Amino acid sequence: MNVGWSVTMSAEEELERVQKKFVWRVSNEVLAQLVEALVSDGVLNHWEKKYMILEEDRNTHEKAHHVIKTIMKKGDKACWTMIERLKSRDPLLSSELGLSSAPSSPSDSMSGHHKSVDPSLSSKLGLSSGRSYYSELERVKKEFVWRVSNKVLTQLLDDLVSDGVLDYWEKKPWEETKTTVSKALCVIDTVRRKGDEACRTMIKHLQTIDPLLSSELGLSSAPSSPSGDSQVKLDPEAAATKMMQVMEVIKPPSCFTPAVQTESEQISYRFSFPGPGLFQCSLTGLVFDMTQEAKLQYRIIQWDESVLTPTGKTPAGPLFDIKGPEDAVRQLHFPHCETKEALHSGSFLSVIHFSDDETSVLKPLKITDTHVVVEVPHLSAFGVVLDLIKDLRKTTIRGQILLFLRKPNAEANKKYVDMLLLPRNVPLLEVKEQHRNSDYISVASNCKLIRDETYTVHCEAAMKRQPNKAKFDMEFGPNYHATFVIDFALNTEEATITVQDQRNTEVWKHDIDLTAVPRSPLVSSSNLQELHQSGDSLERTPPVTIGPVQRNDSLFFLSWFLPRHVQRSVPRRDxxxxxxxxxxxxxxxxxxxxxxxxxxxxxxxxxxxxxxxxxxxxxxxxxxxxxxxxxxxxxxxxxxxxxxxxxxxxxxxxxxxxxxxxxxxxx
CATH class of the missing domain: 1.10.533.10 (Death Domain, Fas)
Known part of the structure; x- marks a missing residue:
């Protein structure tokens, strides 16, 4: 019996336990493969498949519900068969459901996995008294799956095959598995099912191939052979080196500010990464897990909802187009705007990848409080997406409220403030570029917003607020229009603005100073000469905004000789x-x-x-x-x-x- 289950729990009870998560998480592709396998096993017949389970007018969640309910009615053997088939079709989902350690046969017992361990060898492995190698792999399984590299895993597989722990036919399907995480799950689960001696062999090989990972997993003291009696001792200098390596792995990403180019309201970012490591962009929130020194260029492009809708997904963040050397990036961390509560209740986030004429959905390796982490097949367009079924429900997200003061209208004796309600993972610089003719009012912008909720804005000092109410839509560009426009008298110096939801609950409130907004600098002949002398460093200079000029102003003619990245700010027709x-x-x-x-x-x-x-x-x-x-x-x-x-x-x-x-x- 599987050690992950209680002794008295049947396979039917296990499916009952995971039913809800299975229905929400299984993909349509995996479900179709699962049903085909169950038909070939004789668990389901063709009539059940055609008329009750795979009717075209049902969505994936309804189909999954019918599948699992039908199997549960057929008894424990059918349930066990479904668990085994699901493991082979989607090992990552099986692991998330707690089914990754299903037994190799229904008659397996606990005793088959727990052999006694030599006490001296246990101490060398760092095992507590009475703990088996099988249970030790169970303890480190989660960390192993997330941390092991594809290179180490490939070498580990070769060693296990050469030792006879695995055979060639077991290894071959895993080589075709797309992600390292899925492959690692298959390997560790298969080895654990083969008993304690197989687990000991895997631990021994892992220590030899990747001693740093073994140390992090608490396996670093294993001997080179099970018969060894002497305990391995690490000299102080080597121990300090190991500790520095571990600290290097867990330290937060380095923050960088990329070079920015803007043309026709389209912003692009460039940065030369010095070498391997984690690097976070201060302007977009993107995190790059680099394997080598490389120069990357990236920008935000427009979502094509007509292509996205058939996948059952909807945008949950900007769509990033990333270009650079193919092997330079190991993983990408995309910022999301979901709250901790939403993530704990079950995440429906993934990352969509557009490549040439193909569209694929990447399963996250990890979802943190702020980012979705995925492996990079190759560089192109990536974006965080949400299941449509999840998006239909009103859920709270982390939002931001941005304010822009337009240039005063002296004739109307008014000035206007544009207020934008946006998801928090929309980069501020992108919005500023859309409103570059207005002045950004820097205030505490963070708040909680609800999808499709109606909001109102209140301000006693305002002459008018338009519209009276507005629905919050998840917009990720390329255009960022004002949600509300607030009119003030020209002499208004300060105001208090409040945003309320449809239950009149205050979600954001701030005092704003309408007199202390900085103006954009005018390019003068002195700093123009300084710009030309700086040469290549111009690419690292923040964009310069040219102030208003008269038609006979000599500064206009100077603009023809400005570097290209400055020329883009000269006012032109749309x-x-x-x-x-x-x-x-x-x-x-x-x-x-x-x-x-x-x-x-x-x-x-x-x-x-x-x-x-x-x-x-x-x-x-x-x-x-x-x-x-x-x-x-x-x-x-x-x-x-x-x-x-x-x-x-x-x-x-x-x-x-x-x-x-x-x-x-x-x-």
């Missing part, structure tokens, strides 16, 4: 509207041809837009995708190329004329 007006002149057939060519159009070594992003994109969506991918300069060039290919030279001339008119009117 680029989106300009490109959109061109696409709106295309008929349906021309627009379809335009999108077809856009799928293969690259510019300046930038890869083309993905097919799945363009499949259902409307004209506005295409403009946003082009600006996000190529930025404004590249978007114009690419649009001109494609317009020529579809024989719309008239629109090429129109686009060039509008670009010339834009600069002439500005001059």
């Amino acid at each position: 680029d989106r509207n300009q490109l959109l007006s061109i696409l709106e002149d295309l008929n349906g057939e021309d627009f379809a041809n335009f999108k077809w060519y856009l799928r293969s159009e690259s510019w300046n070594n930038i890869e083309p837009i993905k097919v799945h992003q363009l499949s259902r994109a409307e004209r506005r969506d295409v403009v946003d995708l082009m600006l996000q991918t190529y930025e404004i300069t590249g978007a114009v060039k690419v649009m001109e190329r494609i317009l020529k290919k579809i024989r719309r030279n008239d629109l090429v001339e129109k686009l060039r004329a509008e670009r010339r008119t834009e600069w002439c009117s500005f001059l």
